[in-house]
Amino acid sequence: MSEQMCEQRRERLRALMREQGIEALLISHAANRYYLSGFELHDVQLNESAGRLIVMADGKDWILTDSRYLDAARRLWEPERVFIYGADAPEDIAKLLKGLVPGKTIGFEARAVTLEFYEKFAETLAGSGCRLSKADGLVERLRVIKDTEVLILLAGNVYPGKKRVAAK
Numbered sequence: 001m002s003e004q005m006c007e008q009r010r011e012r013l014r015a016l017m018r019e020q021g022i023e024a025l026l027i028s029h030a031a032n033r034y035y036l037s038g039f040e041l042h043d044v045q046l047n048e049s050a051g052r053l054i055v056m057a058d059g060k061d062w063i064l065t066d067s068r069y070l071d072a073a074r075r076l077w078e079p080e081r082v083f084i085y086g087a088d089a090p091e092d093i094a095k096l097l098k099g100l101v102p103g104k105t106i107g108f109e110a111r112a113v114t115l116e117f118y119e120k121f122a123e124t125l126a127g128s129g130c131r132l133s134k135a136d137g138l139v140e141r142l143r144v145i146k147d148t149e150v151l152i153l154l155a156g157n158v159y160p161g162k163k164r165v166a167a168k
Contacts, residue, residue, distance in 0.1 A: 003076075006038050009142060010055050016138050017057055023104035024097055025135055027053040029112035032139040039063055039076050052093065056100065064093060090117045094124035102128065107135030 013036065017025055027033050030043045033053045040050035051065030051073065063077045064085055073082045085092035097106055106125070110118070122132060 003038070006036055009036050010061060011059075012142050013055055013139060014057055014059070016141065017055070017107065017135075020107065020133065020135065020138070021105050022107035022133055022135060023057045023101045025055045025107040025138070026093065026097070026109070027055060027139065028109045028117075029139070032109065032112075032143075035139065035143055037061075037063060037076065039065075039073060040069065049089075054093075054097070054100070062096070062100075064089075064096075088120070090120035091124045094121050098125060098128045098130060101130065103130060105131045105133050107133045107138070109136055109139075110134040111136050 013025070017023075027036060028049070030040070030050070033039055033051065036055065037053050039053070043049045050069050051063060054062040054064065056062070060081065062081050062083050063073045064083045065073050066086070066089070067084055070082070070084060083093075083096055108118075108121075113121070125132065
């Protein structure tokens, strides 16, 4: 998956964000993170994540991860837009967003976060003027329309990350 294709996908997402009045969108679903950034397709387990992505209306997007994935994030992303969170990811991410979009609307994938994450995230944002908005399905609307690069791979029976299988 090319960097250019990921950027084009994020641009299309920004158009949907504008329709919803969302200034920053926190991507927590692993497949959506991968689709938009190329960063780590799978998460190890529900209560752990390889990272998240913040898509910004102004185009200054961020990859968020913990120190285990720092090298992988830096290979894909501008180092100054890689944010390393600590043991309290919801609080750290909320503090970052308060600084990036003070008093603005922050979208999030409600179906892709635990209740514990949401509660801590919302608690940290309380009183900041930031508003939370469920944004489930925005990325999925884009994912149903395949990119030219993906269609070429599918037409050749080659899937990203898989070896070609010969017919018997």
